[in-house]
Amino acid sequence: xxxxxxxxxxxxxxxxxxxxxxxxxxxxxxxxxxxxxxxxxxxxxxxxxxxxxxxxxxxxxxxxxxxxxxxxxxxxxxxxxxxxxxxxxxxxxxxxxxxxxxxxxxxxxxxxxxxxxxxxxxxxxxxxxxxxxxxxxxxxxxxxxxxxxxxxxxxxxxxxxxxxxxxxxxxxxxxxxxxxxxxxxxxxxxxxxxxxxxxxxxxxxxxxxxxxxxxxxxxxxxxxxxxxxxxxxxxxxxxxxxxxxxxxxxxxxxxxxxxxxxxxxxxxxxxxxxxxxxxxxxxxxxxxxxxxxxxxxxxxxxxxxxxxxxxxxxxxxxxxxxxxxxxxxxxxxxxxxxxxxxxxxxxxxxxxxxxxxxxxxxxxxxxxxxxxxxxxxxxxxxxxxxxxxxxxxxxxxxxxxxxxxxxxxxxxxxxxxxxxxxxxxxxxxxxxxxxxxxxxxxxxxxxxxxxxxxxxxxxxxxxxxxxxxx
Amino acid sequence: xxxxxxxxxxxxxxxxxxxxxxxxxxxxxxxxxxxxxxxxxxxxxxxxxxxxxxxxxxxxxxxxxxxxxxxxxxxxxxxxxxxxxxxxxxxxxxxxxxxxxxxxxxxxxxxxxxxxxxxxxxxxxxxxxxxxxxxxxxxxxxxxxxxxxxxxxxxxxxxxxxxxxxxxxxxxxxxxxxxxxxxxxxxxxxxxxxxxxxxxxxxxxxxxxxxxxxxxxxxx
Numbered sequence: 001x002x003x004x005x006x007x008x009x010x011x012x013x014x015x016x017x018x019x020x021x022x023x024x025x026x027x028x029x030x031x032x033x034x035x036x037x038x039x040x041x042x043x044x045x046x047x048x049x050x051x052x053x054x055x056x057x058x059x060x061x062x063x064x065x066x067x068x069x070x071x072x073x074x075x076x077x078x079x080x081x082x083x084x085x086x087x088x089x090x091x092x093x094x095x096x097x098x099x100x101x102x103x104x105x106x107x108x109x110x111x112x113x114x115x116x117x118x119x120x121x122x123x124x125x126x127x128x129x130x131x132x133x134x135x136x137x138x139x140x141x142x143x144x145x146x147x148x149x150x151x152x153x154x155x156x157x158x159x160x161x162x163x164x165x166x167x168x169x170x171x172x173x174x175x176x177x178x179x180x181x182x183x184x185x186x187x188x189x190x191x192x193x194x195x196x197x198x199x200x201x202x203x204x205x206x207x208x209x210x211x212x213x214x215x216x217x218x219x220x221x222x223x224x225x226x227x228x229x230x231x232x233x234x235x236x237x238x239x240x241x242x243x244x245x246x247x248x249x250x251x252x253x254x255x256x257x258x259x260x261x262x263x264x265x266x267x268x269x270x271x272x273x274x275x276x277x278x279x280x281x282x283x284x285x286x287x288x289x290x291x292x293x294x295x296x297x298x299x300x301x302x303x304x305x306x307x308x309x310x311x312x313x314x315x316x317x318x319x320x321x322x323x324x325x326x327x328x329x330x331x332x333x334x335x336x337x338x339x340x341x342x343x344x345x346x347x348x349x350x351x352x353x354x355x356x357x358x359x360x361x362x363x364x365x366x367x368x369x370x371x372x373x374x375x376x377x378x379x380x381x382x383x384x385x386x387x388x389x390x391x392x393x394x395x396x397x398x399x400x401x402x403x404x405x406x407x408x409x410x411x412x413x414x415x416x417x418x419x420x421x422x423x424x425x426x427x428x429x430x431x432x433x434x435x436x437x438x439x440x441x442x443x444x445x446x447x448x449x450x451x452x453x454x455x456x457x458x459x460x461x462x463x464x465x466x467x468x469x470x
Numbered sequence: 471x472x473x474x475x476x477x478x479x480x481x482x483x484x485x486x487x488x489x490x491x492x493x494x495x496x497x498x499x500x501x502x503x504x505x506x507x508x509x510x511x512x513x514x515x516x517x518x519x520x521x522x523x524x525x526x527x528x529x530x531x532x533x534x535x536x537x538x539x540x541x542x543x544x545x546x547x548x549x550x551x552x553x554x555x556x557x558x559x560x561x562x563x564x565x566x567x568x569x570x571x572x573x574x575x576x577x578x579x580x581x582x583x584x585x586x587x588x589x590x591x592x593x594x595x596x597x598x599x600x601x602x603x604x605x606x607x608x609x610x611x612x613x614x615x616x617x618x619x620x621x622x623x624x625x626x627x628x629x630x631x632x633x634x635x636x637x638x639x640x641x642x643x644x645x646x647x648x649x650x651x652x653x654x655x656x657x658x659x660x661x662x663x664x665x666x667x668x669x670x671x672x673x674x675x676x677x678x679x680x681x682x683x684x685x686x687x688x689x690x
Contacts, residue, residue: 032672048507059499066488069477076473082656088476115523140678141669157669164671183670187678199588215646215654225621225665225680232657233584236593243480251503254643265668269604269639271526272680273660280612280656283580297476304483310491362648372494382492 009336012311016326029331032160039266040374042318047258047267052091057259058378060252061313065304068312072295073215078216084291089437092122092353099205099238100131102292106236108133108202108252112194114220116207117137117155117316118240118296120338121353124205136197137247137354138226140190146386147174150191153332154266154337156385161331187336194226204230208241209315210256213248213292217294220274228272232280235287239276240294243301244312254313259376264317299352307387311346313377320381323374326364335361342371346384349462362388417435418462425456492591496649506640508603515602516688522605523686526663527676528688530605532632538685539564544570544594544627547685551625553591557581559615561596563689564630567641584622593619593681594627599649600688603638604662606613612656620661626681628661631690 019025044050064071076086089095103111111133113119125135125146137146142160145152147170152158159167168181171189179189206227210219214289218239219225231237247253261267279291303309321327321341332340337358345361348354362385371381410416512518516532523530531549533539544567548556556576558568571594572578579586581593595616599608608627611617620626636642639660646654665680676682 009486028671035672046509048509052504053506055497056503058496060503062496063498069480069484072480073473073477086473088471088473090471091477094471104550138679139669140667144669157672159669160672162670167670183673183675186670187667187675191678195588198679199584212684217654223665224667224678227680228611228659232621243476249502250646251640252644254506254640255503257639257643267662268522269606269660269662271662271664271666274608274611275658277654277656283614295476297479301479302484304480305486305488307489307491309488310496357640366625371601378494378496380491383491383493464478 009357010197012334012336012364013208015334015336016330016364019330024163024166025366026329028161028163029328031281032154032157032397033328034135036156036265036318036322037374040322041266043266047262051306053255053258054376054378055377057255058313060247060255061315061377062310063281064247064252065244065309065312067248068243068246068304071246072243074248075211075213075216075400076248076293076295078213079211079278079291079293080216082217082291083214084278084293085191087292087294089294092296092298093123095240095296095372096124096127098238098292098294100127102236102238102290103128103131103133103203106202106290108236110197110201111135111203111205112138112201112226112230112234113142113198113205114207114222114230115142115158116205116240117152117338118207118242119205119350120152121298122240122296124240132300136194136201138194138197138224139229139415140187140224143194144170146170151333151338153340154318155316155332155341156321161333198226198229198233201230201234203236203238204232204234205238205240206230208239209260210253211241211246212250212253213246214250215277217275217277219253219257220272220276221257222274223265223267223271231274231276236290236292237276237279238292238294240296243297244314256377260315260437261319263319263374263376294369299350299355301353303350305427308350308377311343311350311384314343314347314404315377316343317376319374319376320371325366325368325370330364335364337361342381342385343379346381346388349388362392379468418460421460423462428453430455486571495624502635506638507637511550512602512637515635515637518602519527519600519605519635520686520688522602523663523684524605526605526607527666528663528686530688532688535690539627540566540689541570543685543687545574546577547627547683548574548592551592551626551683553581553623555590556592556594557587557615557619557623558593559595559613559619561616563596563631564594567627567629581619584614587618587622589620590623592627593618593621594629596632597628597630597634598658599636599642600630600635600686601639601642601660602635604660606660606662608642609659609661610655610657617657619622620659621680624677624681625683625685626661626664627685627687629687629689632688633690635688675678
């Protein structure tokens, strides 16, 4: 059974504190994020002008966001013309109810899935399992975390937090057989077990990296081949996508596809790129394949017209996670929701399902801007993290607001500024002498648990200046 | 909700306009998105294709223009994998391969039947095009024979003509109606090397759910 969506929320500070204590996790993270970042640089190197392409990609995505209704209209009209069926889902509940209906109508028992973050966002597995379906994640990393009852810790490499020994142990515990901890053997084991599932499945569920409006085509970027099996073996294929994952034309897709796999893993192109337009042809045995496209809002439309609008330009490559000094230390689980790292810290507090519990995620940032530099479509993520903090400041309580206001007032006048610093100098001096400072100095107790108090100078710079520095 | 309510909500939100990011504004494009340009010139397309395909772990060869070379290539792929069962897609370019395989004792199964295809140890296909920039094959996977032959067996052998090689993915994406005059196929797949994963400790493993080995013969 998949991880329950409504686990009680532990505060961010406690989650990150636990993560930095986990040596295995930190070793895996350091290796993976450094290697992905290096591969990205190599992938970019063979392009003549990455900056020109990034600017074009940003302009393209920004223009698309401004025409979302027209593009979605064109996409779905073309999908329908090819025989596909459309579900417009404002909420996760509407999306899962539609998919559950398809499963019920087709008497589906066995469902195979390729990687889809949106399906995680709507807790799809949970809903389908509750109605008695057997749901199998078939992306190797996703299968591992499904067996472990966990959630993805990286949007690209979901099991990035596990090492080979942990995976071998997991396979042994869940299947009762001994598997060598060589990645080769572990992968072969997964291939064999999952192949049976593919051949027996009634429904295949995939995500969609892009929907191309011009032809009504869903584009899937995968490496393992499970995406191809999911979309071509079961009679029914359901693709789920966020409403923003569209392009209007194939020349737009060309620019984005030059960047997406390179930014994600450094590959010039993914191993498989599937372009699917509607359902397959009827089979000789008379069965009629179905294709369903589920388009999800879940609060995305609320971003339009706000300072977070450009977050809808995100193409989910994961590059900002690998570049982020916070993500590199704590990994995805400390963030909590499906979308983590800088893009998740911006998006999760905005999505309808996570906005209540994850409002504090924008604190998990140093505002260094590495995310923006890493982003292949140039989303100014740090400006949006700052905008989140501005909102939080606007919404803070009376006591905190009064405190900051009086501090700002005091330091706006030279006399009270000097007086406050003089008081602080002597307080720190006394504190250092008696060694008791951390406990009674307001606000400094937490700061000093891992730092020495600086030695205050006898005279201030202002006094030295007035006396004439010699 | 229905389409009109869903799209109406988006139109409503867009009506008020979108605030500019004044620190880092985006500059709209003048015309269509620019072409993707590469740092190095490609040189000969077939050379570039073969080099690129090899770089992603495919066994790609530019074969001399004689039937025996292709037959030997097919026998090599078969020997290396010990395949005794095979499926061959219904392309004229695969006819010679079909003959070679049955002469060397392989049982040929129905490539349009997924259950049979899943038992095959080797699959042979042609390709619609091949892409020099990335070493990719462009497969029309709406055809069941192509779909299964390139996906289910652990070994995939593809045979292409040098004249089918186009420079870059953009030459496919931007000219789909010229490349497929009969209309956009229901399914197109770009295949670049054998199936792979790095989900366990970022170590590259070939042959996860798709083929473990990809052999590509470039002829004429």
